[in-house]
Amino acid sequence: MLKxxxxxxxxxxxxxxxxxxxxxxxxxxxxxxxxxxxxxTVGKLVKMLAANELLCSQQGRHGGYRLARPADKxxxxxxxxxxxxxxxxxxxxxxxxxxxxxxxxxxxxxxxAINDGxxxxxxxxxxxELIEPIPQVPVWFDxxxxxxxxxxxxxxxxxxxxxxGSAH
Numbered sequence: 001m002l003k004x005x006x007x008x009x010x011x012x013x014x015x016x017x018x019x020x021x022x023x024x025x026x027x028x029x030x031x032x033x034x035x036x037x038x039x040x041t042v043g044k045l046v047k048m049l050a051a052n053e054l055l056c057s058q059q060g061r062h063g064g065y066r067l068a069r070p071a072d073k074x075x076x077x078x079x080x081x082x083x084x085x086x087x088x089x090x091x092x093x094x095x096x097x098x099x100x101x102x103x104x105x106x107x108x109x110x111x112x113a114i115n116d117g118x119x120x121x122x123x124x125x126x127x128x129e130l131i132e133p134i135p136q137v138p139v140w141f142d143x144x145x146x147x148x149x150x151x152x153x154x155x156x157x158x159x160x161x162x163x164x165g166s167a168h
Contacts (some may be wrong), residue, residue: 052082
């Protein structure tokens with residue numbers, strides 16, 4: 001299973017909450033209350049995110065944290081790498097990899113393309129996009145073709161479906 005770490009997930013939750021109040025400075029306690037994350041977890045995350053220049057911190061009585069740059073300039077890749085290190089789909093792309101088969105591996109170029117594609121998607125997805133609402137219309141794609149040429153909305157309580165347009 002491919003998945004990001006729990007701490008990266010929590011960092012994304014934390015930063016999206018902060019992005020909603022972009023100009024406001026937040027304390028660790030307020031962020032904990034807003035997100036439902038424990039105060040020790042928030043404390044650990046804000047330190048890591050500040051060390052990686054995603055957050056700015058201000059000490060003192062009126063201290064707290066704020067985004068270091070606008071939400072549309074912070075990508076998911078930035079967040080994940082600040083918590084987990086470089087994005088790598090396989091061990092081949094980690095710094096400390098040690099593979100005796102590397103010289104004869106025919107899959108490495110394919111994994112590189114996949115790794116690069118995932119990295120690009122995460123790089124293009126910003127905090128600003130994550131705080132935008134997603135339309136809540138349930139859409140099922142026509143499974144007859146892999147390109148999903150038409151989408152169908154199923155009306156609740158009936159077997160009727162209606163075409164809502166092309167996915168091209």
